[in-house]
Amino acid sequence: MSDCCLQGENLHLWRGARHVLRGVHFSVTRGECLQITGSNGTGKTSLLRTVSGLMYAEEGRVLWDGRDVRKDLLGFHADLAYIGHEPPLKADLTPRENLRYWIGVRRPVSRDEEDQALHRVGADSWSDRPVRTLSAGQKRRVALAGLALMAVPLWLLDEPTTNLDTEGQRLVGSLIEEHLAAGGLVVAAIHHDLSVSATALRRLELARE
Amino acid sequence: MHRSAAAAAPRRAGAGALAMTSALAAARLTLVRDLRLAFRKRGQLVQPLVFFAIVTTLFPLAISPELSRLRDVAPGVLWVAALLSSLLALEFLFRDDAHDGTLEQYALSGQSLTWLLFAKTVAHWLLTGLPLAVMAPLAGLSLGVPASAVPGIVVSVAVGSVALSLIGSVGAALTLGVKRSGALLSLLTLPLSMPVLIFGARATELSIKGGDFSAPLQLLGALAVLGVTLAPLATAAAVRINLE
Incomplete structure (x- = not known):
């Protein structure tokens, strides 16, 4: 228990008459990645949103470092980064501006840090173009730069490799590896295998009702 | 706000001030982000102002060019046009942010969502309410309003539009x-805006x-x-409920 950072206890979630999460249990410690798998409609995104606090589970609770996250939601949110299906980017701003406003709300970001993060995801050459002119994969890379810039311990990722080419998928793997090596935790809903060492990887299979 | 030991590790690994x-x-x-975005979408920015100008300039054509008659209806015309604009x-206000996931990020930022949304509302007022307050006297002059009434109109529209933006x-x-x-937005907002309309029109009159x-x-x-x-x-x- 003392080594366990993120726990889900008996999570039940209903959406109308549909019982989406049916008593889900999980626990992840530092340096571990929990991969959530399951076919479409099994509640992977709902689980991530429930863990993040965007959705309220009718039963059960999420514990962060042994404390119910509902008791200090702002503190929990300051420790997590959530990237959903769509990168949270403004089409009329450049990647650099997006990072400045998106990450800047959480913590001050210097120009050097922006440069490093954009370089890390291969966005140097198009970091000053409006996001509306970028491909879906390039937008995803900007979101990954934002993730790296947040410098928070818990990453919640919903299909982080969507729209990425092979190199981009490797980039996701290496970002996760680095984050885990630094003592972070990752919960990712993803269909295919992550390039993360087997000792750090745990799996949670969600089944349809 | 508690900070776990595990939470500290990746923060230490990061560079710069954390x-x-x-x-x-x-x-x-x-606020700055919303202002910048608004100036990159100028069509959306000027739409309420153009609407306000059209409505207030159409009234003299529809009623009568007689200034005394126009002056009588000017408070009502100005305030109804300002309300609808x-x-x-x-x-x-929130539609684009809801679609692209920005509101989710605000809700998960560790900052007070109330405070961030208030900043957005202030940006909205700066982009619509304040320009309306500047335009209202010009529209008033076309309705036969004396120049001596300009300060009163500016102040009342400026203050009233703050309330309208917040409602x-x-x-x-x-x-x-x-x-x-x-349609639903109008149905919800208009009844709550009636006191603003009444007091605003009275101040202008x-x-x-x-x-x-x-x-x-x-x-x-x-x-x-x-x-x-x-x-x-x-x-x-309300935003939190809609994010669920």
Whole structure:
């Protein structure tokens, strides 16, 4: 228990008459990645949103470092980064501006840090173009730069490799590896295998009702 | 706010200052971002102002070019046009942020959602309410309003539009999940805006007649203060519900 950072206890979630999460249990410690798998409609995104606090589970609770996250939601949110299906980017701003406003709300970001993060995801050459002119994969890379810039311990990722080419998928793997090596935790809903060492990887299979 | 031992590890691994942004700085960033976005979408920015100008200039054509008659209806025309223009812009207040996931990121930022959404509402007022307050005297002059009434009109529209933006932010947040929310937004917002319309038109009427308009202006101010106190909380609650 003392080594366990993120726990889900008996999570039940209903959406109308549909019982989406049916008593889900999980626990992840530092340096571990929990991969959530399951076919479409099994509640992977709902689980991530429930863990993040965007959705309220009718039963059960999420514990962060042994404390119910509902008791200090702002503190929990300051420790997590959530990237959903769509990168949270403004089409009329450049990647650099997006990072400045998106990450800047959480913590001050210097120009050097922006440069490093954009370089890390291969966005140097198009970091000053409006996001509306970028491909879906390039937008995803900007979101990954934002993730790296947040410098928070818990990453919640919903299909982080969507729209990425092979190199981009490797980039996701290496970002996760680095984050885990630094003592972070990752919960990712993803269909295919992550390039993360087997000792750090745990799996949670969600089944349809 | 508690910080776990595990939480500290990746923070130490990161480079540079890792202190959290202050609430004031976060609100300022949100405000600046919205202003910058608005100036990159100028069509959307000028739409309420064009609507206001069209409505107020059509009235003299429809009623009569006689200035005394126009002067009598000027307060009502100005305020109804201002109310509808403000309503027109409200649909855009949170819609794009909801679609692209920005609101989710605000909700998960570790900052107060109430405070960030209040900053967005301030940006909305700066982009619609304040320009309306500047335009209202010009529209008033075309309706035969004397130049001596200009200060009263500017102040009353400026204060009243603060209340309209705040009331509207609650309506915009409540209708976030509704497709083609315009009609529902009007239905929710218009009844709550009636006191602003009544006191605003009264202040404008008194300033045109050269009377003391401080009483209706103070009531408008009270509505704005009430809005500042309550509306951001209601807006944040409504956004949270819609994010579920």
